[in-house]
Amino acid sequence: MNYKNDFPLLNNHDIAYLDSASTTQKPQVVIDSVKQYYENDNANVHRGAYTLSVETSEKYEGVRAQVAKFINAKHPEEIIFSKNATESLNLIANSWGLENVKQEDSIVLSIMEHHSNLVPWQRVSKVTGAKLEYMYLNDDFQITEEEIKNKITEHTKVVGITHVSNVLGTINDIETIIKYAHKKGAIVVVDASQSIPHMQLDVQKLDADFVVFSGHKMLAPLGIGVLYGKKELLSKMSPFLMGGDMIEYVYEQDTTFASLPNKFEAGTQNVEGVIGLGEAIQYIQKTGYENMQKVEKELLMYAREQLEKLDYVETYYPKEIEKHSSVISFNIKGVHPHDVASILDSVHVCVRSGNHCAQPLMRYLGMDSTCRASLYFYNNKEDIDRLVDGIQKAYNMFERYLKK
């Protein structure tokens, strides 16, 4: 099965696209759905009495139900559309965090959180006076059960955890974390941005309180994100953004708010994004996570094997392959990752270099930055070979200047 054929950009460019953890390419069906939306369905939702608007509203709400089913949420209104995972996390920190976290509480995050699931909580901590604590890693880039039990205590009000690290590819044991946090009376916010493109999520089975993700990392257009929250939590929370569509009655001095989910969707929404997200979910379901995982796992193993053969390359991912998703961070010893990424770019291999919005993790690991190659099911062995050849080229260019 050549999945690349479904992705026009990958056919229009001769590149090895290895930056899907930043954003994925889009299949033709998703691109078509957005075009189709503007050609046939465009109208503002929830606003018009006319047929076009009503039908578009139905489609918009249909995707909400589709997302709910996709992650097995109990109710469609537990799905809130946002701009991206970052906005979803800010909504939680502002609406739930500032109203529920108290000075005597603690907020527990993992050290591998993306800045988006870290900085908003830092602010909650500064405003409320709550203690901000981190779960650190063992030598295999994993959070041990011991560390979980050390940091999550009866004082903990909220735990923020990424399902899969965007730097290390570590798959965190969120089931254990959620169970333990609940035992201690804390709620758990799961950042699923890097996991949902690759694996099935079942929010009821996980018993997660909040789950966030971005559409654009899972084949959907840019600018559409999802916030899942348990209904009993969302119902008690105040709106995050105020304005159109999220109100019930507005008086000169007072306002009552719409019920879920509209309460959290102020202003005209990204309807094309929602339509595209629905199509992306359908594409994933049609392709099947099992089939995607089969390709990804084979590629991941192949990439690890090839990189580990190069003694001048340092890699940063869990040795235990069952705990490793499709992100591969690496460095050529003594060569700055930006130079490596530039040289890879010159041979049309797209990787990211930098701190990957995870500066506290970098500092904790004693590094400034890494190169990061991230895989998706549309990659193939040739992409990995091009990566490895490019790394060899970069090393050859630097070799004689490196201090031995």
Place this chain on the structure above:
Amino acid sequence: MDDLYNDLIMEHSMNSENKHEMEEPNLCEMGHNPSCGDEIKLEVKLNGNIIEDMAFTGHGCAISQASTSIMIDTLRGKTIEEAKEIIQTFIGMIKREITDEKELEKLEDAIAFQNVSHMPARVKCALLAWHTLENMLEK
């Protein structure tokens, strides 16, 4: 790509003689590109109006390190006014606003970075030290 990562730039980036701490500098400032984590500390020793010496420490990619080191070689011994002019010429070259070869001659070895002007992703790396020094001399 091989044009950019040439001997001159590689030698300056990996084994620079200008990379060390300076005793009692007159000016000292940090320059950084937070998005890539590049950080340099630039130190300047003045003798009246003349830049007697400069040195740097810090870390970053080959382009930012070499650019810093070559800038130091280029501007050592120049007056502050001359240095300011050369800085503007370098920035102009990288932004492709100055292409006249005669005008670029005053950049000496720093002309080696001309190719960076075709690599938007690396412009910030090449300019880090020059912007940092520009700020220091403005004060």
